[in-house]
Structures are given as structure tokens and as C-alpha cells.
Amino acid sequence: MLNDEEINIILKDLLELYYYDFNYYSRDSFKRRINRLFKLEKFQSFSEFRNRLRTDKSYIDHFIDRITVNVTEMFRDVNFFKELRKEVIPKLAKRPFIKVWHAGCSTGEEVYSVAILLHEAGLLEKSEIYATDINPHVLTKARAGIFPVSLMQLYSKNYSLSGGENNFNSYYTTTPLGEKFNNTFSSRMTFSSHSLANEGYIKHFDLIVCRNVLIYFDKALQERAFQLFNISMSPNSFLALGEKETIKFSGIALKYTQLGTEKIWKKN
Template identity: 50%
Template sequence: MIGGNQILNHEQVKILTEDVLRLYGYDFTDYTKASLLRRLNQLCLLDNFASFAELRYRVVHDADYLQRFVEKITVNVTEMFRDPEFFAHLRREILPKLGTAPFIRIWIAGCATGEEAYSLAILLHEAKLLHKSLIYATDINPTVLEMAKKAIIPMANLKSYVENYQLSGGKADFSLYYTANYNWVKLNSELRDRLVFSSHNLVTDASFNSFHLILCRNVLIYFNTALQAKVLTLFDNSLETLGYLALGSKETLRFSPLAPNYTQVGNEKIWRKMK
């Protein structure tokens, strides 16, 4: 062991991420070093690797294990209507302006298991905009995308999701949006039908459409400064003039070279592209 529960050090993490890039094309080399070190040490503990050599051998020689590796490196923490005031701001200030467009294209980057995408679909439904909207929800992790496509959430999470919904300004009976089945609830197909879930790697993949709203919340904090700049440029290239970019509570556009082209909307981490 190195320092308590630490099995890997920073140099070993660097070697492993270079292996993964060379062998499989997944580029984690510009993720923040502290986050990678923490998550890979957690992986060693969970899967009983006693040394760096054991983990490296498994990753290099077992392509099936790669999916497990990617799951633990990428961040999949999410919930419906997370940060209710953010969704309240979307409801009050942003969606009415988007509603003037003949068709609304939205990109949720780093969608994890899809709770944010379904939350936004509910907001669009209540604003009577869902019929002319399409939400592209992307993630690097194929496992969470498969979960997102099923539109199923644990019954145990429902109470907090309903509370978040109400705090975001939701007035409807939330049970209108799902069918209960023992320990799970399945969200309605009318929400699912306006969502496109697909794999997209923010590190290596290009822009794939032009959007009126892009949400990427609590993803950039795991990237180093250079990679943050690269991803923000990708979003800028993907966003229509007068479109909106929403980031996480600890993320900002303020110090980016792109900042002069944007104006912050209210107190939320939402910026409007002015030129």
C-alpha cells in the first residue's frame, strides 16, 4: 500500500492512461490528476488489485474489463431536477425565449443515466414546447447510456425527485409522468420519444449539430485547464448565436478567451452567446 488505501501513484496513473489511449482510443490523459488517482485507487480496492502491475495487466490484456474501467473513471452522479433553482431559471427565463424558434435543438453532454435529460423533457412538456424539441443526450460511458434509454428510475429515488420537481416550480401531479412497477418507475414514452441517446467523447469527438441550448454541468471540473478550453471551444462551435450554454455550479466561462462573446444570464451558471 502507498499512503493508506493508495495503491497507485501519479506516475503509474499516467502510464495506465497512456496504455488505454494507445490500445483502445479512450483519452483520459487530460483529466485532472487528483480525480484520476482517487478513482483508480477506488477501483483497485473494489476489484481487489493489490498492485499497479495487477491492474495494468488486466486493463491491457482484457478488453472486456475496459467497460468497467471506463465506468469508474467517468462521473455518473445525477438526479432528476438536480439543483432545482437551476431548473426554475430554465423554466422562467430560458425556455420562453427558446420557444420563439420553429424547432429547438438541445445537447446534454455527459448525460450519465439520463435523469437531467428527462427532467428537461418534462420542463419542455409543461412549456408546451416538447413537440417541437429534440434533446441529444450524450456520454462516453456505454453502460450508463443503456440505462438511460430504458427510462427507468428506482422507486427509492422518487420522493427526492418529486421534491426537486416541486422546488423547480413544477405544479403538476408528478405521477402523470411515470408508471409504477414494484421497485421501479418507468417514465412515459412521450418524454423518451424526444430524446436521442448516443455515445460522444468530449475529448476526441467533433461537433455533430447546431444547438439552441447546451447543458454540460459538473463535467469540466474533472478536466485540466487545456482540456476545459478545448471542450468550451467545441461547445462554442456547436452553439447558435443567441443560444445558451449551461455549466455546473463550480464551473465558469468567465476566464475563457470566449468570454467576451457571451453574457451571463442572472445568477445561474448560464451564458448566452451574443456573437
């Protein structure tokens, strides 16, 4: 198993060679994941592992895919989406154009969930959704908009519990690869690579969604992300986080008001 000194060397290589900055991720969590990969792929030594990372560019995408956490589902946490539907979407309706940033979008299930809310409110045609992630593999899946048939029953249930009243299966068609969501949604989406650790911001968002990503960051990187979101948001815009995440102790806390019981804040 890799020790702390070897982990630090890998972190330095990732940053210098590929511009992936994991230095401020939760160290214990990162160490567990990288050692699990080291064991599963049967590397015989640290030098063999490091050499593979440094010289095999085809391996790096696989490496990033295995050490980043990509757990998601459509309409995950139904009460969150119920509040988003009732409290945020109607306020966005008053705007001439709507820009959404979904940071840490993973394979895209929650991006499509937000798009469905905008569609049902008649707002999708005047919306742009920017979805970003550090992992190129999950971005490829998200762009395709194809999800397993086996998950549709769960997603349909989540949709209904979050306040959805339409026929959920009207939003996708069956293909040999799985259930493909309609191009109506993907036509309003742009997927691209972005790191919250060391890249800049895009301006003037009305809604930023970043759920269950910051729990893997240390306090310094969480604060960097909050400052990044703050300067990316328009006045009276909204920030939506995961169930175990909060801006309460951050440097931007006084600039925001929490809407209700869910982790959604309005910029003052």
C-alpha cells in the same frame, strides 16, 4: 497503490487501445479513483492490473463505469431549473425547431428534467434532445428511463420547488424494475457515446447543458470543451453549466452574456 509513472502507462493504454483520453482530467482526482479501484478489486500488482485492462475487453466498460463520476438527480439545483424554466424555455418557444445537447448526461435524470420543461411549455414535439456521455454503462440506464422508486419523493419535491405545477407521478409508471418515465419523453431523445476530450462537435444547438462535468477537467480540457460548445451553438443559443463552473476566464467569455444569478449564458 499505483505511482505516477504507472498511472501514465494506464492513460497511454486507454488512449491507444480504446480511444479513451483521460490525460487532461484532474490528475489527483483520477489517481484517487483508479487507486481505489485497484484496492477494492484486490489486484496483486501493476502488471496484473494492466494486463486485465489490455486483454479483457469485457472489463473495460466496468473500469470506465467505476472511474467516472456519475452523481445526478432530477431537477438538481432547483434554482437553476427555475431560471431555465422562466428565462430560457420561453425564448426557445419562438424557434421553429429546438435542438438540445446534454453533454455528460450520466444516467439521464437531468435529461428527463429538461424534457419535462419542454413538454410543459408545449415544445417537446418540436424538440430533439441529444444526450451524450463517455460511459456506456450509464447510457444504457439513461436509455431505459427507469429510476428507483425510493428517489421519486425527492424528485417530486425538486420538481415542485423548481416551479413545476403538475402531478409529477403522471410522468411515469411503476414497473418491476422501478419507475419508468413515459415514452413521450424518450421518443425525443437520442443517447450516444461522446468524449469531450478528443471527439468533434454536432452543429446548431439552441441549448447545451453540461453540468458538473467540467470540474473534473484540468484548465486545458475545460477550454477545449468551451470551444467545442461554442462552435456547436446557433446564434442566440444558451449554455448551461453547473454551480461551480464558469466561462468567465475562458476564451469564449466575451461572446456570451450571463442571464441571471445561475450559470446560464446566452451567446451574443
